[in-house]
Amino acid sequence: MIARAAAVTGILALAGLTAGGSVAAQPNPTWIRVAVVQGDLEVFLQIHGQFTMRSLQTGQPVQEGRRLERTPVRAAANGLTLGKELLPVSGLRIEPTRDATITVNGSRLRGTLDIVRQADESLLVINHLALEDYLRGVLSKEAPDYWPEEALKAIAIAARTYAVYQRLTKSQKLFDVSATVMSQDYGGKTAEKHATSLAVEATAGWILTSHGKLFPTFYHSTCGGMTENGRAMGPTYDLPPLRGGIACRFCTASPFYAWRRRLTREDLAWALRKSAHGTVGAVQDLRVLTRTESGRVAQAAIVGSQRTVRLSGYDLRALFGFDRIRSPRFTVVPVEGGFVLDGHGWGHGVGMCQWGAAELAREGVLAPEILTFYYPETELVQLRDLEGRPIELLGGTS
Ligand SMILES: [Zn+2]
Numbered sequence: 001m002i003a004r005a006a007a008v009t010g011i012l013a014l015a016g017l018t019a020g021g022s023v024a025a026q027p028n029p030t031w032i033r034v035a036v037v038q039g040d041l042e043v044f045l046q047i048h049g050q051f052t053m054r055s056l057q058t059g060q061p062v063q064e065g066r067r068l069e070r071t072p073v074r075a076a077a078n079g080l081t082l083g084k085e086l087l088p089v090s091g092l093r094i095e096p097t098r099d100a101t102i103t104v105n106g107s108r109l110r111g112t113l114d115i116v117r118q119a120d121e122s123l124l125v126i127n128h129l130a131l132e133d134y135l136r137g138v139l140s141k142e143a144p145d146y147w148p149e150e151a152l153k154a155i156a157i158a159a160r161t162y163a164v165y166q167r168l169t170k171s172q173k174l175f176d177v178s179a180t181v182m183s184q185d186y187g188g189k190t191a192e193k194h195a196t197s198l199a200v201e202a203t204a205g206w207i208l209t210s211h212g213k214l215f216p217t218f219y220h221s222t223c224g225g226m227t228e229n230g231r232a233m234g235p236t237y238d239l240p241p242l243r244g245g246i247a248c249r250f251c252t253a254s255p256f257y258a259w260r261r262r263l264t265r266e267d268l269a270w271a272l273r274k275s276a277h278g279t280v281g282a283v284q285d286l287r288v289l290t291r292t293e294s295g296r297v298a299q300a301a302i303v304g305s306q307r308t309v310r311l312s313g314y315d316l317r318a319l320f321g322f323d324r325i326r327s328p329r330f331t332v333v334p335v336e337g338g339f340v341l342d343g344h345g346w347g348h349g350v351g352m353c354q355w356g357a358a359e360l361a362r363e364g365v366l367a368p369e370i371l372t373f374y375y376p377e378t379e380l381v382q383l384r385d386l387e388g389r390p391i392e393l394l395g396g397t398s
Contacts, residue, residue: 026390027171029164029383032134034186035175036104037125043115045082046070049100056091056114063087070103075117091116101189108189110137116174126175127188131167132204134186135160139196141185143354148361151354152199154370157380158352159184160200161207161217164383168214168391205383208371210241215394217375218242222254223353224329224345226294227374232314232328233350239394241375242350244294248374250363254355256346259326264338268302271319272309280304286332286339296328296349314348351375 037043047068052061063082071083079088094102094113101108104125111129118124135156143155166183167176177183208217218233223246230242251257265283273279285303289310292298297313311319313328330343345353352374360370372378 027167029167029386029391030131032129032131032163032167032177033175034127034129034134035124035178036107036109036127036186036188037123038178039118039122039124041122042072042074043123043125044070044105045073045094045115046103047094047096047100048103050097051100051102052095053087054093054095055089056093056116057089059093062089062092073115073123075121075123077121080115080117104188106190107187110189124174127179131160131163132200134163135200136192136197137186137188137190138163138184139200140191140193141187143196145193145195147358149195149199149202150365150367150370151358151361152196153203153367154352154357154361155219155354156196156199156203157206157208157367157371158217158219158375160203160205161209161214162219164207164391165214165216165393168393203367206380207383208241208375208378209381210239210375210378210394212379212381213392213394215239215241218348218351219354219374220345220347220349220351221353222251222256222327222345222347222355223248223349224251224257224327224343225249226349227351227353228292228294228296228349230350232292232296232298232348236395237350240377241394243376244350246374246376248353248356250356250359251345251353253359254346256326257344257355259343259346261320261325261330261341261343262335262338263320263341267320267338269304272302272304275319277309277311277319279306280309281306285334288332292328294329294349297330298328300332 045068050066053063054061074081076086079086080092092115096102102113109127110133111127114126116124138159139156142159143152162184163177170176179186225248227244227246227248229244230237230239268283268286280302281304283302283304287301288297289299289301300311300316302309317325317328325341327343327345327347327349329345330341333340333342357370368380
């Protein structure tokens with residue numbers, strides 16, 4: 001525990017933050033910490049150009065160089081191994097010079113990198129970089145670069161706002177966002193594309209607030225006809241700009257607007273048996289019990305010969321995979337041997353519908369209007385205009 005507390009203090013000190021007070025000052029919203037690797041036993045590191053490696057605990061340099069060939073890094077009982085060399089540190093900060101590039105597991109990254117040994121001897125790798133650089137590596141993964149410019153700009157502003165919200169609510173943790181779709185997909189410099197980077201630059205610093213307060217600007221691929229209330233993501237997100245119920249007739253061109261998935265009775269029994277829900281015997285029925293106001297499945301029941309399991313639309317999707325049951329917006333049709341799910345949309349449905357945003361932009365609607373269409377009661381604000389005072393969160397801290 002002592003070692004761990006020391007590690008945290010070291011990281012905060014290096015990040016220029018104070019760890020002394022019970023409540024740290026609000027972190028600088030123009031930077032972000034992205035967990036690019038979590039829980040792996042080994043990562044491959046490569047550096048082109050001059051760099052310094054420091055101990056995360058003391059800040060002392062432990063290695064300097066002009067180039068590092070692709071080298072495995074692993075956690076050891078008494079430090080970290082870099083290739084065959086044992087470094088007696090539980091965390092490393094790698095600082096490249098301006099022209100140098102760090103590559104982790106094949107992805108080139110901007111900014112600096114922390115490699116931290118965790119208690120279970122797995123690795124946590126955190127990329128620290130400027131918010132705007134982070135967004136360049138996000139937007140190209142979250143939206144096709146051939147989409148209309150105004151749609152890309154709207155998504156860039158939503159992604160920026162979401163990132164700042166995460167940064168301000170995760171300040172007590174070691175990182176603000178992870179690099180997966182569970183926060184926002186991030187591919188680093190490797191993933192950057194010209195059109196999406198231009199949209200980030202064109203909207204630099206702009207975020208969305210509601211009555212001057214920050215909120216999490218959730219967005220999703222395709223709503224399938226109507227957006228969902230943020231309440232579906234948890235009681236914290238029952239907020240005016242996320243109230244949902246926006247009738248969206250703009251995402252019909254999405255390949256995910258309508259979908260169909262056949263599930264056999266055996267598929268259901270097997271998936272339950274493998275999950276924490278456990279066995280139900282032979283599956284007899286799959287029933288939707290309640291729906292949200294936007295028509296999405298709130299509660300469903302799987303009736304077995306031994307017992308019945310009730311689960312939320314989210315849990316049902318998690319059971320089979322979020323890309324297999326693309327949204328909770330579906331009806332169940334019993335067929336021979338199982339059930340057919342007739343569905344609409346991809347994603348949770350909260351906030352902005354990206355395919356809808358693309359169509360609105362094609363029809364000539366500008367980014368600010370696209371944003372206020374999907375997030376009512378909001379206004380655009382420049383991050384730099386918020387400097388010098390704490391940014392308030394809608395609904396308080398989560
Ligand atoms: Zn839509």
